[in-house]
Amino acid sequence: MEPSPSRGRRLLRLCTRILAALLLLVASGLLLGDWLTPRAVGEPSTALPPRAAQTPLDRALEAQLAAHPGQSGAAYLVDGLEAFAARSVVTRQAGRSLDLQYYMWHDDMVGHLLVNDVYAAAQRGVRVRLLLDDMNAKGMDAQLLALDAHPRIEVRLYNPFRNREGLWRLLEMVQRVFSINHRMHNKAWIADGRVAIVGGRNIGAEYFDARPDVNFRDLDLLLAGPAAGEASAIFDAFWNSRAAVPIAALAPPSARQLDQLVSRAELDARRAEALPYLQRLRERLTDTYVGGRLALHWSDRIQVHSDPPLKHRDNDRGDWLVTRLGAELGQARHKTLLISPYFVPGDTGTSELLQQVADGVHVGIITNSLAANDVAAVHSGYMHYRLPLLRGGVQLHELKARGSSGRSSAFGSSGASLHTKAIVVDDRRGFVGSFNLDPRSAYLNTEMGVLFDDPVLAAQLREEYLRLSGPDLSYYLYLDSDGKLRWLDRARRPPAGYVVEPDTTWLQRATTRVISWLPLESQL
Incomplete structure (x- = not known):
């Protein structure tokens, strides 16, 4: 009589069948995507037109x-x-x-x-x-x-x-x-x-x-x-x-x-x-x-823009928000200020920012520290770009999880996380909206926001950048004499430097490092 398969072989067969079932499930989704997606059945409607003195x-x-x-x-x-x-x-x-x-x-x-x-x-x-x-x-x-x-x-x-x-x-x-x-x-x-x-x-x-x-x-x-x-x-x-x-x-x-x-x-x-x-x-x-x-x-140079509703089916990227924002950043002549909770610039974005610095443009970025970030996977995508950005002359600030000022929260000392998404170019042009500077906002999600060309609005947004990047709310990132990444807490007296991600545990840092080895950047 032929011996029964070992437990290991049975487990291998089970895993193979599960994997095959999952692949078949995903394949059916690709082939039948239009049929599997629920169909819109609502009656079309449009915005009610404004009327003078009605409301x-x-x-x-x-x-x-x-x-x-x-x-x-x-x-x-x-x-x-x-x-x-x-x-x-x-x-x-x-x-x-x-x-x-x-x-x-x-x-x-x-x-x-x-x-x-x-x-x-x-x-x-x-x-x-x-x-x-x-x-x-x-x-x-x-x-x-x-x-x-x-x-x-x-x-x-x-x-x-x-x-x-x-x-x-x-x-x-x-x-x-x-x-x-x-x-x-x-x-x-x-x-x-x-x-x-x-x-x-x-x-x-x-x-x-x-x-x-x-x-x-x-x-x-x-x-x-x-x-x-x-x-x-x-x-x-x-x-x-x-x-x-x-x-x-x-x-x-x-x-x-x-x-x-x-x-x-x-x-x-x-x-x-x-x-x-x-x-x-x-x-x-x-x-x-x-x-x-x-x-x-009041200004005549304020516009609201959005990605198309079916962005993933639109091959013409000329009307995508990422294209518009890229054009705005490409026009920078002396200053680019970026605020983004999730910042994953990729190789292309990093090269463009470094080229701006080489051309004499001041480039400053505020994003979340690991302790303040509510999505560790996004931080794992961002962390690879800190060293090349700093070496190239970009200024990096990371928001603290807890501000040292009583003004940092309406409830006193509380957890903080950056969620603002904004851009200021040359103290005149700017953007405020839902767009994070990461691949997900660029290519997967639909996004929306306000673009303006107005020095007053730009000055007000620059003040918000300076507030967020100030010593009470953010760490200043720099390279020490050996070229190692360091965090400076300028609110301490005297200022204190950190050699690892501030306010984090070894488990947080280890988990983020492991996630960074996975090929996930396009989904972040």
């Missing part, structure tokens, strides 16, 4: 728009509390429409408070369109279906999963690994087609100074005038694309969900942990917020 927002901006024909008004939203207040105020003043487009909307206190504002707007007759990327909407179907059940609210998901939860969702992720990798990273809050808030913030407590343990340093631009209309046109393009699928076509609704959601949002507003935040917020909420207290700078 409180129309009336609040009427005089300023008349005084600046053809120009757009802009104001930076640096402080997290002010960024929340701006969204809340324009939502409460909206009388016609709300178009909201986000990569993430968290199921937390801030998310519930803004849902409450949006629901109240719908109750008074405002049309609401909410477009979310589906990758981060897992487990939120009940809440989204509840909103969608309102007769004046419609919710759509970008590039959604057919399977909403459990093992089947995981299997679909494997099968559609290539098509599911393309996500909508855009962020826009558009009220009445009059005001648009565009920038880097998702909707969640950490983005609005509402979590004591985390403080994301982020940046938005509040826009009025023609730029707000450009943001509306971008929203329409995404909303009506075949990548956007109504939530109602993906999951069954429940008649009780809307009442439950509203009750939960109202309860959040009364919870003990929300009261201090709401008390601080009341100081910012005034009826004249947009027209008065928040001063707008």
Whole structure:
């Protein structure tokens, strides 16, 4: 009798079969991608056109728009509390429409408070369109279906999963690994087609100074005038694309969900942990917020741009945001300042920055330190480029996980992470938006932001760069006499130097180093 296979051979066969099944699953996804992706079934719709003096927002901006024909008004939203207040105020003043487009909307206190504002707007007759990327909407179907059940609210998901939860969702992720990798990273809050808030913030407590343990340093631009209309046109393009699928076509609704959601949002507003935040917020909420207290700078050289909704299917990269930003950086003559939480320039980007330095351009970069980075894999992609950049004369700053100044967080000493994505060129041209300086933003995700050619806006953005790169908030990177990488904490007295990544453990450093050996850079 022939002996039975050994345990090792049986295990090898099992692994082979599992691998073959996975390959077959992925192959079927490649061959049947168009059929596996949920089809858009929603009715087309477009932004409601602004009308003179129809809504409180129309009336609040009427005089300023008349005084600046053809120009757009802009104001930076640096402080997290002010960024929340701006969204809340324009939502409460909206009388016609709300178009909201986000990569993430968290199921937390801030998310519930803004849902409450949006629901109240719908109750008074405002049309609401909410477009979310589906990758981060897992487990939120009940809440989204509840909103969608309102007769004046419609919710759509970008590039959604057919399977909403459990093992089947995981299997679909494997099968559609290539098509599911393309996500909508855009962020826009558009009220009445009059005001648009565009920038880097998702909707969640950490983005609005509402979590004591985390403080994301982020940046938005509040826009009025023609730029707000450009943001509306971008929203329409995404909303009506075949990548956007109504939530109602993906999951069954429940008649009780809307009442439950509203009750939960109202309860959040009364919870003990929300009261201090709401008390601080009341100081910012005034009826004249947009027209008065928040001063707008007016310019005819402000534009909102986005990648196309089906970027991964578009072979013409001339209209991609990476192409526009590359052209802006290529025009630098004396200064390039970059702020990016995830910075993976690649060999080409590194060479271009080094060439700028060789041509006499000052190049400065702020990104997260390992301790402040919320995605260790991205840091593993960035760490390879520090030495060549420093050797070539680029100035590098890494944000500390904890600022030494009381101003570093509204809650005192708290964790910090850079989330701002911005560029300043020659103290005149600039960009603020969702675009990280990494391959994922360049080639995989759709991104959105504001490009300007205006010395006043550039000066204000340069001040934010100088604040973030200052001793209280960032380490200064340099090479010692032996050419070794060092971190300088200039806030210490005397200044202190570090020979390893500050505020990290050996396990963090070892894990990041191991990840850096993997061929993942194109996905970062």
